[in-house]
Amino acid sequence: MPRILIIYKREDDxxxxxxxxxxxMGLAEIVKPSLVRRGVVLNPFSNDYLGPWLRGEVVLNGIVVVDASWRRLQPGVFHGIRGRHVKLPPLIAANPVNYGKPCILSSIEAVAASLFITGFKDYYQKLQGLFKWMKTFNDLNNDLLEEYSKASTLEELENAIREFWENPPC
Known part of the structure; x- marks a missing residue:
């Protein structure tokens, strides 16, 4: 499994x-921002999308997630974190706090989606069992994830986004 690095902000239960x-569960590790040297940083404020073409970077450097409250999240949180900053294509949250809201994913939803899109579907399945509602995440997003994971270029990914979303929410 690719390394999953968590920058934990201690903002929730x-x-x-x-x-x-x-x-x-031994699937991720907590790190300080200063210890991140490289990695694919999931940053909802980025202008660049995560796509299957980043699989090699995920293999080499892992996925970096900032675990923070959406209510407090600001672009400044990501300053100083080294790596390639990307945002996920639009997906629908299934977590109990933000159920049904596009783009407001929990950390596990974001990691799972990243793994699926970059071709690590077996590890995506492993994360499905950690919370009951992750099955709902799969039900809500499977078609989207399949299409996003087939894109070989940014243009193909953007076409897939437009195919599903009249006005992309994020």
């Missing part, structure tokens, strides 16, 4: 935190 559950 640790008992319900999806990143901490990935850490407890």
């Amino acid at each position: 640790p008992g319900k935190n999806t990143s901490l559950k990935m850490v407890r």
Whole structure:
């Protein structure tokens, strides 16, 4: 499995935190921002999309997730984190806090989507079992994820986004 690096901001209930559950299960590790040298940084404020063409970078350097409250999240949180900053294509949240909202994913949803899109579907399946609602995430987004994972260029990804979303929400 590619490395999953979590920059944990301690802004929510640790008992319900999806990143901490990935850490407890040995699927991710918590790091300080200064220790991130490279990696594919999931940054919702980025102008660049994550696509299948980043698989090699994910293999070499892993995926970096900033675990923070969406209510407090600001672009400045990502300054100083080294790596390639990308945003996910639009997906629908299934987590209990933001169910049905496009683009407001939990950390585990973002990691799972990143793994699927970059071709690590077996690891995506592994994350499905950590929370009951992850099956709902799959049900809501499987067609989107399949299309996004087939794109070989940014143009193909943007066409897939337009095919599903009249006005892309993020």
